[in-house]
Amino acid sequence: MAERPRRRIPEATVARLPVYLRSLVELAGDRVSTTSSERLAELAGVNAAKVRKDLSYLGSYGTRGVGYDVEYLLFQVSRELGLTQDWPVVIVGAGNLGAALANYGGFGDRGFPVVALFDSDPAKIGTTIAGVKVLDQRDIPRVVQASGVAIGIIATPAPVAQDVADLLAAGGVRSILNFAPAVLTVDPSVSVRKVDLAVELQILSFYQQRGPNQAVGS
Amino acid sequence: MAERPRRRIPEATVARLPVYLRSLVELAGDRVSTTSSERLAELAGVNAAKVRKDLSYLGSYGTRGVGYDVEYLLFQVSRELGLTQDWPVVIVGAGNLGAALANYGGFGDRGFPVVALFDSDPAKIGTTIAGVKVLDQRDIPRVVQASGVAIGIIATPAPVAQDVADLLAAGGVRSILNFAPAVLTVDPSVSVRKVDLAVELQILSFYQQRGPNQAVGS
DNA sequence: GGTTGTGAACAAATTCACAGCG
DNA sequence: CGCTGTGAATTTGTTCACAACC
Numbered sequence: 001m002a003e004r005p006r007r008r009i010p011e012a013t014v015a016r017l018p019v020y021l022r023s024l025v026e027l028a029g030d031r032v033s034t035t036s037s038e039r040l041a042e043l044a045g046v047n048a049a050k051v052r053k054d055l056s057y058l059g060s061y062g063t064r065g066v067g068y069d070v071e072y073l074l075f076q077v078s079r080e081l082g083l084t085q086d087w088p089v090v091i092v093g094a095g096n097l098g099a100a101l102a103n104y105g106g107f108g109d110r111g112f113p114v115v116a117l118f119d120s121d122p123a124k125i126g127t128t129i130a131g132v133k134v135l136d137q138r139d140i141p142r143v144v145q146a147s148g149v150a151i152g153i154i155a156t157p158a159p160v161a162q163d164v165a166d167l168l169a170a171g172g173v174r175s176i177l178n179f180a181p182a183v184l185t186v187d188p189s190v191s192v193r194k195v196d197l198a199v200e201l202q203i204l205s206f207y208q209q210r211g212p213n214q215a216v217g218s
Numbered sequence: 219m220a221e222r223p224r225r226r227i228p229e230a231t232v233a234r235l236p237v238y239l240r241s242l243v244e245l246a247g248d249r250v251s252t253t254s255s256e257r258l259a260e261l262a263g264v265n266a267a268k269v270r271k272d273l274s275y276l277g278s279y280g281t282r283g284v285g286y287d288v289e290y291l292l293f294q295v296s297r298e299l300g301l302t303q304d305w306p307v308v309i310v311g312a313g314n315l316g317a318a319l320a321n322y323g324g325f326g327d328r329g330f331p332v333v334a335l336f337d338s339d340p341a342k343i344g345t346t347i348a349g350v351k352v353l354d355q356r357d358i359p360r361v362v363q364a365s366g367v368a369i370g371i372i373a374t375p376a377p378v379a380q381d382v383a384d385l386l387a388a389g390g391v392r393s394i395l396n397f398a399p400a401v402l403t404v405d406p407s408v409s410v411r412k413v414d415l416a417v418e419l420q421i422l423s424f425y426q427q428r429g430p431n432q433a434v435g436s
Numbered sequence: 437g438g439t440t441g442t443g444a445a446c447a448a449a450t451t452c453a454c455a456g457c458g
Numbered sequence: 459c460g461c462t463g464t465g466a467a468t469t470t471g472t473t474c475a476c477a478a479c480c
Contacts, residue, residue: 010448010449011431011448011449012448012449012450013449014421014424014425015417015421017420017421017424018414018416018417018420018421019401019417021420022399022416022417023401036460036461036462037461037462038461043401044401045401045402045403047450047451048461049450049451049452049453050449050450050451052461052462052463052464053449053450053451053463053464055462055463056462056463056464060462060463062461062462062463063457063458063461063462064456064457064458064460064461064462064463065457065458065459065460065461065462066458066460066461066462067460067461067462068462080424081420081421081423081424082423082424082426082427083420083423087419087422087423087426089419096317096318096321096322097318097322099314099318100314100315100317100318101415103314104314104315104415106399106415106416107415107416107419110416110419110420111423112416112419150426151419151422151423151426174426174430175422175423175425175426175430176422177415177418177419177422181240181324183237183261183262183263184263185263188430189429189430190430191422191425191426191430191431193418193421193422195413195415195418196236197319197322197324197325197395197413198236198240198324198325198328198330199233199236199237199240200395200411200413201305201307201325201328201330201369201395202235202236202239202299202301202328203232203233203235203236203299203411204305204369204393204395204409204411205299205300205301205305205329205369205393206232206235206298206299206300207232207393207409208300208305208368208369208392208393208409209300211407212392212393212406212407212408212409213229213409228470228471229470229471230470230471230472231471254438254439254440255439255440256439265472265473266439267472267473267474267475268471268472268473270439270440270441270442271441271442271471271472271473273440273441274440274441274442278440278441280439280440280441281439281440281479281480282438282439282440282441282478282479282480283437283438283439283440283479283480284438284439284440284480285438285439285440286440
C-alpha cells in the first residue's frame with residue numbers, strides 16, 4: 001500500500017500544476033508515452049529542477065533512468081487538482097466580458113460547465129447567451145445553492161463586485177474568480193483569485209521602461 | 219538634491235504597485251488628501267508593513283507621524299509604473315475575447331489606447347470593432363513598427379499564439395500580454411505576462427477540495 | 437503621540453548538486 | 459549510464475519590531 005503524499009503542496013507549485021497538465025495533454029495527444037522532466041520543463045516554460053521538485057510533492061510517480069509515464073502522470077496531476085469531477089460555475093455580469101467568457105467553449109470542455117449567467121439589467125435578464133439563460137442577479141443565492149455551484153466568476157463593473165461576492169458567498173460558493181478591478185473581502189473559507197487586465201498592463205508598462213526581468217504572470 | 223531611489227524594485231512589489239495606484243485613485247476621488255499605510259493596506263487587501271516596505275523602494279514619500287499625501291504618492295507611483303505616458307496597444311484575435319477586450323473601455327482610459335485589432339479571418343478583416351479597424355494579421359510587423367506600438371495582446375487560439383508572438387516581436391513590441399493557453403518563447407528582451415482562464419479555474423479546483431489558503435491570484 | 441522607514445528575523449520558493457535507483 | 463527525487467544552499471519575499479522623525 002503506497003503512502004499517500006503527506007506533504008503540504010506549496011502554493012507556487014499548485015499554480016504550476018495546470019501548466020504541467022496542459023503540457024501532458026499535449027504530449028498524450030502526440031502519442032508520446034514517456035517523458036523526462038527536461039522535456040516537460042521545456043513545454044511548461046520552467047526549468048527541470050522545478051518540475052521534479054513540484055512533482056515530488058505529489059508522490060514518486062517517475063522512474064529513475066527513464067522518466068515519467070505520460071498517461072499515469074496526467075491522471076495523477078488531474079486527480080490532485082480535483083479535475084476528476086466537474087465543477088459547475090456561474091458567471092455574474094453578462095456584458096462584453098461575461099458574454100465572451102460564456103462563449104469561450106474552453107470552460108465546459110475542461111470540466112467547468114457554465115450553468116447560469118446573471119445580470120442586473122432587465123433588458124438582459126431572460127435572454128440566452130451561448131445557450132445559457134441570463135437570470136436576475138438577485139436570484140444568485142437561491143440558484144447557486146439549488147444547483148450546487150462551487151465556483152463563481154465575477155465579470156461585473158468594480159462598484160458592484162463586492163455585493164456580488166456577498167451574494168455568491170451567501171449561496172455557498174467556495175471559490176471566486178474575480179475579473180472586476182476591485183479587492184474583495186470574503187470569509188476566509190472562500191478562495192479568491194483575481195484577474196485584472198489593467199493591472200497586467202501596468203506591470204508591463206513598468207518593465208517597458210526598465211529592462212524586462214522575465215516577467216511572467218500569475 | 220534628493221538621491222534617486224537606487225534600489226532594484228522586487229518583482230513582487232512591482233506587481234502590487236498597480237493595486238496601490240487604484241487605491242490611491244479611489245482615495246483621491248473621495249477627496250482624501252492624506253492616508254496611512256494602514257488605510258492603504260486595507261484598500262489594497264494586504265498588510266500595512268508590506269505597503270510601507272513596498273513604498274520604501276520608491277523613495278521616502280511619506281511623513282512620519284502623518285502618513286502619505288495622496289496626490290503626491292499617486293504621482294510617484296504612476297511615474298514609477300511609467301504611466302505618465304500613453305502606451306498604445308494592439309489586440310490580436312478579433313473573436314469573442316478580443317472583441318470584449320476592445321469594447322472594454324478601461325484600456326484607453328487608463329493610458330493604453332487600442333490602435334489596431336488583427337485577425338486572420340477574411341470575414342473579419344476590414345470590419346470595425348469598438349471603433350477600431352480589424353487588420354490582416356500578416357500586417358502586424360509593419361503596423362506595429364509604423365505606429366510605435368509597445369504592447370501586444372494575444373487573444374487568439376493557442377495553436378497560433380507562438381506565430382503571433384513572433385510577428386509582434388518582429389514589429390518591435392517589447393511586452394506581450396498572452397491570453398492564449400500556450401507557453402510563449404520569445405527573446406529575453408521581451409516581457410511576457412500571461413492570463414489563462416482555465417489555469418485559474420484549475421487552481422481554484424485544487425483549493426475546492428483542500429481548504430483554501432487565501433489563494434490570491436497574479 | 438503617531439506613523440514612517442528599515443534592519444533583522446523568519447518563511448517561502450528556487451536552484452544546486454548528487455545520492456539512489458532502475 | 460541516465461534520470462528522478464531530495465537534502466542543502468541560495469535567493470526572494472514577508473513580517474516583526476523599533477528607532478527616527480514630524
